[in-house]
Amino acid sequence: MTDSDRKKFYITTPIYYVNDKPHIGSAYSTLAADVLARLHRSLGEDVLFLTGTAEHGSKIAESAERAGKKPQEFADENAAKFSLAWDILGIAPDDFIRTTEERHLKAVNLFFTKLKDSGKLYEGEYEGWYCVGCESFKKESELVNGLCPLHNRKPELVKEKNWFFKLSEYGPVLLEKIKNDEFRILPHARKNEMISFIEQGLEDIAVSRRTAKFAMPLPWDKEQTIYVWLDELFNYCSAIGYESDREKFDHYWPADFHIIGKDIIKFHCIIWPALLLAIGEQPPKAVFAHGFFTFGGQKMSKTLGNVIDPVELAQKYTPDAVRYFLLREVPFGHDGDISEDKLKVRYNGDLANGLGNLFSRVTNMVEKFFDGDIETVKSPKDLTEVTEAFYNLDFSHGLEVAWQAVAWADALIDKAKPWELVKAEPDKVRELLRNLVALLADLALKLSPIMPDTANKIRQHLEAEKIVKSEPLFPKVN
Numbered sequence: 001m002t003d004s005d006r007k008k009f010y011i012t013t014p015i016y017y018v019n020d021k022p023h024i025g026s027a028y029s030t031l032a033a034d035v036l037a038r039l040h041r042s043l044g045e046d047v048l049f050l051t052g053t054a055e056h057g058s059k060i061a062e063s064a065e066r067a068g069k070k071p072q073e074f075a076d077e078n079a080a081k082f083s084l085a086w087d088i089l090g091i092a093p094d095d096f097i098r099t100t101e102e103r104h105l106k107a108v109n110l111f112f113t114k115l116k117d118s119g120k121l122y123e124g125e126y127e128g129w130y131c132v133g134c135e136s137f138k139k140e141s142e143l144v145n146g147l148c149p150l151h152n153r154k155p156e157l158v159k160e161k162n163w164f165f166k167l168s169e170y171g172p173v174l175l176e177k178i179k180n181d182e183f184r185i186l187p188h189a190r191k192n193e194m195i196s197f198i199e200q201g202l203e204d205i206a207v208s209r210r211t212a213k214f215a216m217p218l219p220w221d222k223e224q225t226i227y228v229w230l231d232e233l234f235n236y237c238s239a240i241g242y243e244s245d246r247e248k249f250d251h252y253w254p255a256d257f258h259i260i261g262k263d264i265i266k267f268h269c270i271i272w273p274a275l276l277l278a279i280g281e282q283p284p285k286a287v288f289a290h291g292f293f294t295f296g297g298q299k300m301s302k303t304l305g306n307v308i309d310p311v312e313l314a315q316k317y318t319p320d321a322v323r324y325f326l327l328r329e330v331p332f333g334h335d336g337d338i339s340e341d342k343l344k345v346r347y348n349g350d351l352a353n354g355l356g357n358l359f360s361r362v363t364n365m366v367e368k369f370f371d372g373d374i375e376t377v378k379s380p381k382d383l384t385e386v387t388e389a390f391y392n393l394d395f396s397h398g399l400e401v402a403w404q405a406v407a408w409a410d411a412l413i414d415k416a417k418p419w420e421l422v423k424a425e426p427d428k429v430r431e432l433l434r435n436l437v438a439l440l441a442d443l444a445l446k447l448s449p450i451m452p453d454t455a456n457k458i459r460q461h462l463e464a465e466k467i468v469k470s471e472p473l474f475p476k477v478n
């Protein structure tokens with residue numbers, strides 16, 4: 001089969017600002033996309049999983065200046081930190097786009113030229129409060145005591161001539177596409193939120209700024225720089241050859257999934273599809289907006305000492321344990337609370353005592369009672385529900401079902417007491433163990449998108465000439 005015969009699956013994450021380091025929120029979006037990419041790859045699809053970094057704008061120029069670096073030098077160093085973090089977490093994107101790359105700059109220029117040609121841009125005067133932290137304008141009603149509540153800083157009062165996009169014209173067409181799921185917004189609550197937001201009426205938006213530092217100039221008006229958010233959104237198209245390889249672009253576009261955090265839903269579910277329609281392209285097929293974490297009931301803060309660094313956790317507990325924990329602890333799409341203590345409970349309970357212990361028990365008995373030699377049979381449990389749940393981004397449910405099978409197997413062993421039974425009825429014990437080996441092999445297969453290392457270990461162990469007792473997959477931690 002050639003690539004063009006296979007079903008394609010194009011999945012993206014937000015691109016992350018290089019003035020920040022990889023944190024639990026960016027890791028969460030990227031992990032979920034990685035799991036889906038692995039799952040769809042295992043189904044034989046032609047998968048393209050894209051992540052990257054956003055490197056333009058005043059926020060980055062400011063951070064670079066504070067670090068005593070040139071913006072590009074600063075961006076280079078920090079983009080590398082993201083790649084490294086994803087690597088440590090077992091996240092394997094197919095492509096990593098940076099908004100300072102030539103392929104992106106050229107594509108954004110073409111995008112803006114087309115936008116201008118569409119007749120949907122006009123010049124106007126803008127006055128508003130601009131938060132550099134958010135890289136966006138804030139409504140008076142969004143400020144708390146005159147400060148941006150997200151950044152606790154006073155936004156700048158900006159009054160300038162800008163280019164505007166006629167977003168207000170796109171309400172009806174967006175509503176239709178969202179309501180009939182031609183453009184899917186998930187989870188359902190987020191879809192309703194966007195519908196009611198659009199129904200209140202959309203306002204035109206500024207697409208350029210007069211004074212932004214380290215931003216791209218408009219192709220036809222060098223006095224103006226492209227509003228960084230629009231430059232960034234276009235990464236989803238520039239990475240797949242919008243400017244340079246139309247065939248590739250037509251193959252992968254529209255994206256099958258944009259995975260995002262719920263804070264950037266309006267950009268992705270309203271502005272982005274409208275811009276695409278304006279330049280004659282299809283909106284993405286689906287956007288999934290996940291929730292936010294609290295940490296031991298609080299917001300993460302250095303003073304509270306509840307800061308969770310996903311990379312440090314992966315180094316301490318293994319990447320698979322962190323992947324398992326983040327997707328098991330909180331249903332994907334909901335807000336939820338996590339902490340290192342909760343991770344430890346899951347680690348020792350579900351992983352060390354659960355899957356890990358079952359695997360040691362079974363391999364130990366196969367080695368001891370049957371010299372490591374056991375027939376291959378079909379799994380005694382149907383675990384299709386696990387894969388189906390992952391497919392629908394209901395990761396926690398899929399894992400729950402998989403761990404029900406682990407508990408079932410443990411109970412089966414406890415009841416049969418093979419260590420007592422083996423002398424009198426070796427055939428019964430052989431049948432039990434070959435079923436359990438088959439179940440473990442199937443579990444490894446089903447869990448591999450979330451726990452790729454563990455799945456590999458189990459598979460290699462069970463496929464060996466002789467099965468020997470496994471070392472603990474997850475040594476207990478105190």
Ligand SMILES: [Zn+2]
Pocket residue numbers: 131132133134135148149150151152
């Ligand atoms: Zn802000």
